[in-house]
Amino acid sequence: EKGGYDSYMLKEIYEQPQALTNTLIGRLHDETGEVNLDINLDPASFKRISIIACGTAYYAGLVGEYLIEQLARIPVEVDVASEYRYRDPIVSPETLAIVISQSGETIDTLEALREAKKGGARTLGVINAKGSSMTRELDDTLYIHAGPEIGVASTKAYTSMVGAMLMLALWLARARGTLSEEAGKELLHATRELPRLVEEALSEERVSRIREVAERYAHARDYLFLGRGVNAPTAFEGALKLKEISYIHAEGYAAGEMKHGPIALIDANLPVVVVGTESRLLEKTISNVQEVRARAGRVILLLSDGDTENAQHADDVLYVPRSHEMVSPIVNVVTLQLLSYFTATHLGKDVDKPRNLAKSVTVE
Numbered sequence: 001e002k003g004g005y006d007s008y009m010l011k012e013i014y015e016q017p018q019a020l021t022n023t024l025i026g027r028l029h030d031e032t033g034e035v036n037l038d039i040n041l042d043p044a045s046f047k048r049i050s051i052i053a054c055g056t057a058y059y060a061g062l063v064g065e066y067l068i069e070q071l072a073r074i075p076v077e078v079d080v081a082s083e084y085r086y087r088d089p090i091v092s093p094e095t096l097a098i099v100i101s102q103s104g105e106t107i108d109t110l111e112a113l114r115e116a117k118k119g120g121a122r123t124l125g126v127i128n129a130k131g132s133s134m135t136r137e138l139d140d141t142l143y144i145h146a147g148p149e150i151g152v153a154s155t156k157a158y159t160s161m162v163g164a165m166l167m168l169a170l171w172l173a174r175a176r177g178t179l180s181e182e183a184g185k186e187l188l189h190a191t192r193e194l195p196r197l198v199e200e201a202l203s204e205e206r207v208s209r210i211r212e213v214a215e216r217y218a219h220a221r222d223y224l225f226l227g228r229g230v231n232a233p234t235a236f237e238g239a240l241k242l243k244e245i246s247y248i249h250a251e252g253y254a255a256g257e258m259k260h261g262p263i264a265l266i267d268a269n270l271p272v273v274v275v276g277t278e279s280r281l282l283e284k285t286i287s288n289v290q291e292v293r294a295r296a297g298r299v300i301l302l303l304s305d306g307d308t309e310n311a312q313h314a315d316d317v318l319y320v321p322r323s324h325e326m327v328s329p330i331v332n333v334v335t336l337q338l339l340s341y342f343t344a345t346h347l348g349k350d351v352d353k354p355r356n357l358a359k360s361v362t363v364e
């Protein structure tokens with residue numbers, strides 16, 4: 001049932017190109033640049049969007065916020081469901097509440113959905129599990145079609161959720177006329193390339209390099225993950241994955257926040273993973289890397305293929321396939337999933353059943 005893999009988690013990591021294909025299939029139309037999501041809600045009728053989710057799904061929501069605001073120019077807020085449901089949120093019929101959930105059963109997200117509905121919001125779910133509790137209460141559901149996810153640490157559901165958020169952002173942008181035809185086509189093309197790029201991120205050569213690096217740092221007590229812009233959530237997700245399955249303490253920070261506190265932690269024993277792939281703000285991220293090194297921190301740097309110039313700033317470089325910045329969180333996170341996976345297995349941990357965790361959290 002694990003299809004020859006040692007664990008469900010590893011199997012699901014390798015299933016990502018197919019899962020993403022299933023998320024995207026039939027929904028993007030190259031010639032017209034149209035996005036067809038089978039959603040009945042009117043995309044031009046919202047003044048604001050609230051995204052609500054827990055854990056990894058919350059990080060998919062943070063990527064979604066960035067994409068929707070950039071492409072569709074609608075104000076977006078993102079909340080963890082356990083906060084949203086109790087904070088007496090400001091909701092109106094002009095609010096679109098988007099809940100994101102793999103299981104569709106997470107109690108906090110379900111209750112937050114009910115709270116949004118009480119306030120008159122229209123509701124849309126980005127969901128994996130067919131017919132789950134949330135889907136019965138939502139106005140519309142955009143299924144991610146990632147297939148069953150068994151491993152407690154979410155992998156393929158995450159990349160498919162981000163793929164769905166990307167399509168939603170494109171759908172909203174088209175309806176609202178905020179994206180030029182040319183930019184729209186470019187992004188559509190970049191989105192279509194995703195399954196191939198993720199496949200490339202899983203090449204044997206890259207995977208064995210990730211393993212080697214993971215094992216070199218597996219005895220660290222703490223880890224820091226940094227990223228910027230649309231890849232800040234990639235850093236958060238990388239940190240969550242590592243703590244869930246290896247029990248190493250890890251924190252994810254927006255790179256620019258490092259100076260405001262976490263820099264105090266840096267010494268020769270602290271590996272710092274930095275997402276430094278091609279971006280408008282790469283120079284700024286590299287200057288954060290230099291600050292880490294000036295304090296003897298050990299830098300593991302994710303760089304886009306071909307970026308040999310910035311390699312000099314790292315102790316270890318992990319190259320990832322080059323992708324359009326807006327779609328890069330999906331490609332980049334795969335390397336971080338594998339980094340956690342190999343760290344945990346090197347330490348002898350059971351990655352499919354990490355201690356204290358349940359696959360879906362149905363009690364508060």
Ligand code: M6R
Nearest residue numbers: 055056057101102103106153154
């Ligand atoms: O089923 P959901 O997507 O609603 O679950 C949300 C979180 O419980 C989940 O993402 C959790 O953080 C995972 N263990 C992450 O790997």
